[in-house]
Amino acid sequence: MTERSTGRAALITFVCFAVSMIDGFDTLMLSFVAPLISQAIHADHASLGRVFGAGFIGTVIGSVAVGPAADRFGRKPMLIGALALTGLLTLACALATSAPQLALLRFIGGLGMGGAIPPVAAITAECTAPRHRTSSVILMFIGFPLGAVVGGAISAALMTRFGWPFVFLMGGACALAMLLPVAWLIPAQTKAAVHEGGGHVRIGAILAQGRSAPAFALWLGVLASMIVSGFLVSFIPTILNLNGVPVARAALGAVVLNVGAIAGALALSWIVRRREPFRPVAVSFAAAALLTSVLGLLIGVGDALFGMLFLAGACLVGAxxxxxxxxxRLFPPAVRASGVGWTMAIGRLGSIIGPVIGGSLLQQHTALDRLFALAGLLALLAGGAVALAGLWSRHGGIAGDGERETGAPFAIAEGKH
Structure with a gap:
């Protein structure tokens, strides 16, 4: 790559990182303000679980719909549409007066939140050298928990002063503000999209050429792990508040979890620069299984819980x-956004199951040690599934970074904004 194209690729990746950061804040902001919303609109735990679930259902549909559309029509227009929808509907959430109304708004806004990640993942992969593709996409997606950390810290500081609607106004405004840099700096197409992305992308094409077994194993791992994190991220502030932690401090529980996620993802990005990602990720999930089980024994025992939340976030959410x-890495350019979209959609499905079931179990006063032990078993299942995905991808001869896609990264279309 020339110095100019390298600099432009770095700028594009930074824009994708910023989009990921805002998407993370907008997706997870509800967990920060859940205790205040519960009091303001008189919503019980089960109702809150349904609100969380409605937003995640929207992200599932958005991921499945936007991924193939981005492969067919281009990454940039679909990303602009996803950001606009996210921003407008997040602003509207500030006006909600009931749990069903908030659930509807979060569902529609979730279409945009879920639709943003497949295009930015594909854009980042296609402007990065093949040997660095896996680590670069990991670093880009670190923006997701970083957005939750920064947004959560700001929310904890301001929501008791200005009220919970202010958090939604802030998140919606940030999403709309990203429209200008995306429209100006993201190229209209990459060569991969121009030459290979035409036509309607079907699930058969996504799973062709020996990808079905590792893809299904990967998707099982995504589903199991996201059930766990969906529950933790959504309900840790509420669980802490119920066990005597003040609202503002309880909101920091989700922040600490995501700070750990950033640390874990940074460590994994360094590791996968030197080896394939499947085994390190599987080991990380195995450690998360133990840590998550221990969490249930530490609720209400003081600051030790926050240290364990950091470690659990590093191993579970970081992975x-x-x-x-x-x-x-698994899906080739012609179906890359579709493959990422399906992967994220299945993960978002876990994010629906986690808070809905978790909210119901909390409503039934299930013992926390049992609840967190079950979460630990699911994390262990995720680790086993990822290990199988790696084994089957190697046996199937599926290329990793730089093996099938040799040479320079996909060229960036100059002058098309």
């Missing part, structure tokens, strides 16, 4: 942040 990168 999850590799999934877009692994999908970008």
């Amino acid at each position: 999850q942040l590799t999934f877009p990168a692994i999908a970008s």
Whole structure:
């Protein structure tokens, strides 16, 4: 790559990182303000679980719909549409007066939130040298928990002063503000999209050429792990508040979890620069299984819980942040956004199941040690599934970074904004 194209690729990746960051904040902001919303609109745990679930259903549909559309019509227009929908509907959430109304708004806004990640993952992969593709997409997707960390810290500081609607206004405004840099700096197409992305992308094409077994194993791992993190991220602030932690401090529980995720993802990005990603990610999930089980024994015992939340976030959510990168590695350019979209959609399905079931179990006063032990078993299942995906991809001869896609990264279309 020339110095000019290298600099332009770095700028494009930074824009994708910023989109990922805002998407992370907008997706997870509800967990920060859930205790205040519960009091303001008189919603019980089960109702809150349905609100969480409605937003995640929207992200599932958005991921499945936008991924193939981005392969067919181009990454940029679909990303612009996803950001606009996210921003407008997040602003509207500030006006909600009931749980069903908030659930509807989060569902529609979720279409945009889920639709943003497949295009940015594909854009990042296609402007990066093949040997660095996996680690670059991981680093880009670190923006997702970083957005939750920064947004959560700001929310914890301001929501008791300005009220929970202010958090939605802030998130919606940030999403709309990203429209200008995306429209100006993201190229209209990459060569991969121009030459290979035409036509309607079917699931058969995504799973062709020996990809079905590793893809299904990967998707099982995504589903199991996201059930766990969907529950933790959504309900940790509420669980802490119920066990005597003040609202503002309880909101920091989700922040600490995501700070750990950033640390874990950074460590994994360094490791996968030197080896394939499947085994390190599987080991990380195995460690998360133990840590998550221990969490249930530490609720209400003081600050030790926050340290364990950090470690659990590093191993569990940090490993999850590799999934877009692994999908970008597994699926070739012609179906890359579709493959990432399906991967993220299945993960979002887990994010629906986690808070809905978790909210119901909390409503039934299930013992926390049992609840977190079950979460640990699911994390262990995720690790086993990822290990199988790696084994089957190697046996199937599926290329990793730089093996099938040799040479320079996909060229960036100059002058098309």
